[in-house]
Amino acid sequence: MEMAVGVDVIVISRVRRVLERHPRRFLERVYTREEVAFCRGRVHELAARFAAKEAVMKALGTGARGLAWREIEVLPDRRGKPLVYLHGAAQRRAEAIGARGLDVSLTHEGDLAIAVVVGMADRAPLDRGEHRARLIEWLKGQGRL
Numbered sequence: 001m002e003m004a005v006g007v008d009v010i011v012i013s014r015v016r017r018v019l020e021r022h023p024r025r026f027l028e029r030v031y032t033r034e035e036v037a038f039c040r041g042r043v044h045e046l047a048a049r050f051a052a053k054e055a056v057m058k059a060l061g062t063g064a065r066g067l068a069w070r071e072i073e074v075l076p077d078r079r080g081k082p083l084v085y086l087h088g089a090a091q092r093r094a095e096a097i098g099a100r101g102l103d104v105s106l107t108h109e110g111d112l113a114i115a116v117v118v119g120m121a122d123r124a125p126l127d128r129g130e131h132r133a134r135l136i137e138w139l140k141g142q143g144r145l
Contacts, residue, residue: 001120002123003118003119003121004117004118004121006056006115007114008054008055008115010051010054010112012043012047012113015043015113019043019046031049035049035074047108048108051114055104056104056117059099060093061097067090082104082105083104098121098123100121101119103119
């Protein structure tokens with residue numbers, strides 16, 4: 001069993017600028033209807049959720065490849081604690097690596113929003129020595145070493 005961990009930071013003013021230029025397109029591409037309804041245009045809330053989605057992608061080991069933003073949803077429980085809900089390809093990826101219990105923590109200060117995601121994954125632990133050796137061979141093949 002391994003930890004599934006992801007962290008991301010975003011500049012809130014970047015989110016504000018995108019919202020000013022393409023409000024509808026940005027909201028519909030990145031957030032679920034429920035997230036938009038909860039955030040009510042509060043840019044710091046939207047930015048924190050954007051960071052959370054990035055952090056979840058990192059915890060799942062995909063980065064932004066192969067997952068849609070709206071497949072990761074962050075909504076609060078009745079006390080305000082943010083919870084992660086996975087849909088579609090994000091849910092399938094979590095199942096594939098045995099990820100469970102993804103928890104998220106959100107914060108914002110000044111012009112920064114930060115999210116940290118932690119969970120457990122049942123995948124076999126990575127053989128780091130073997131992985132390093134394969135990476136070195138690949139770097140040599142690319143002419144970088």
